[in-house]
Amino acid sequence: MKIEQINKTKTPIVKIDKKLDRFQGKILFPEKLKQANDTLKKVGLPKAYKP
Numbered sequence: 497m498k499i500e501q502i503n504k505t506k507t508p509i510v511k512i513d514k515k516l517d518r519f520q521g522k523i524l525f526p527e528k529l530k531q532a533n534d535t536l537k538k539v540g541l542p543k544a545y546k547p
Contacts, residue, residue, distance in 0.1 A: 502509060523529055
């Protein structure tokens with residue numbers, strides 16, 4: 497892609513750092529994950545909006 501095309505596109509261009517691969521498959525915040533799972537068990541997911 498040329499710079500002119502990049503400047504005119506409405507889609508953001510994101511470059512992902514390869515160093516983030518070391519976090520793949522790891523749970524970084526186990527307390528928050530447990531709290532979120534407990535909340536979802538009690539409340540459940542919201543209904544999906546279908547127009």
